[in-house]
Amino acid sequence: MSIAFRIPMSGRSSDEKHRVSSPLELLFDLTFVVAIAQVAAQLAHAGEQGDALGKLGPYLMVFFAIWWAWMNFTWFASAYDTDDVPYRLMTLLQMGGVLVLAAGVPAAFDGTDFTAIIIGYIVMRLAQVGQWTRAAIEHPDGRATATRYAIGVAVVQVVWVAWGFLPPGVRTWTFIVAAVLELLVPVWAERPGMTSWHPHHIAERYGLFTIILLGESVSASAIGVQSGLEAHGVSPALVVIAAAGLVLLFALWWLYFLEPAGEGLANRRERSFYWGYGHYFVFASLAAIGAGLEVAVQRGAAHANAPDTAVEYAIAIPVAVFLLMLYILHAPLVPEVVIRPLKTGIAIVLVLVAPLASPLIGLVGVTIAIALVASALVAATLIDRAVAARRGDSGE
Secondary structure, eight states, X not given: OOOOSOOOOOOOOTTOTTOOOOHHHHHHHHHHHHHHHHHHHHHHHHHHTTOTTTTHHHHHHHHHHHHHHHHHHHHHHHHHOOOSHHHHHHHHHHHHHHHHXXXXXXXXXXXXXXXXXXXXXXXXXXXXXXXXXXXXXXXXXXXXXXXXXXXXXXXXXHHHHHHTTSOGGGHHHHHHHHHHHHHHHHHHHTSSOOOOOOHHHHHHHHHHHHHHHHHHHHHHHHHHHHHHHHHHOOOHHHHHHHHHHHHHHHHHHHHHTTSOHHHHHHHOGGGHHHHHHHHHHHHHHHHHHHHHHHHHHHHHTTXXXXXXXXXXXXXXXXXXXXXXXXXXXXXXXXXXXXXOHHHHHHHHHHHHHGGGGHHHHHHHHHHHHHHHHHHHHHHHHHHHHHHHXXXXXXXX
């Protein structure tokens, strides 16, 4: 398949038929697989040492950099992807920035050294500035919006460089300030006019990133199994926890794709910021679940040193966050959410209560219980849909 050397950026149609992710977008996502694997591995290592809570801050900060860079690329591509030579080369530069960021993850966790993280992030973001500048030049109708994006992103990068020189003691709250500035750039930039992003393309891209995170969780569980086998050989607890973890991830995948996000975004474009930004918590919780499962499998094989309660809540809390955010994000987007609020609330309570039963059922039982709750929520939702469909067919 041949490509044009250069195609003017004119803004793609928001109702383009059969719009799907391009091969370049899929390749771009693979670099984020590396970054996510690094941050999940570091959180799992902290969990093995019983210090997951202490490393939660670095985890959330590094994950913000990963998520925000991916999200900005995704929404820009939805509106302006030309897939020509300059666009591909600029994307290659962004991919290089992702890999630099991934290489800096261990240092950020171990010694709060964010140098490589900042360098990789700035490489990605300045490449994005180049893309927005090109859009401003070549797309007169969207020039005001594209110019605001280019200026806003560039200015915030100066803030990140300055943040890198601050003492560790003040980095947490100043990070929040810088992150808020990043979040405000699109809000400010889109005021002259909203970019022509494609709702079904965006929904697909978010779905693909969700699958990447679930895949990383499966990989993390496999790493935990491998470590447990090397240390203690096969044990019933190891096998059962690994199996329960797989069932849990499958149930979460099923729940995510039950909600019709594409139609909701098409009908409520003005709520795209709410939906898009809120996915930070969905994505961060999925990556954290993988880290928790890795530690749980190792604990089941008598390898990790963390208390069982800490390990159990390392799974339960991110699962609860995922279920809560799944409802919160879709409730304002669609006329009626597929996953009912009452059932979601009950599932969240049961997931959070399950670790309290640890003295009776142990880590294995708690992991099974959380997986069963998620599976029961899937089953209840499917029953609700079947009943609703039957009533519709009967004309009630």
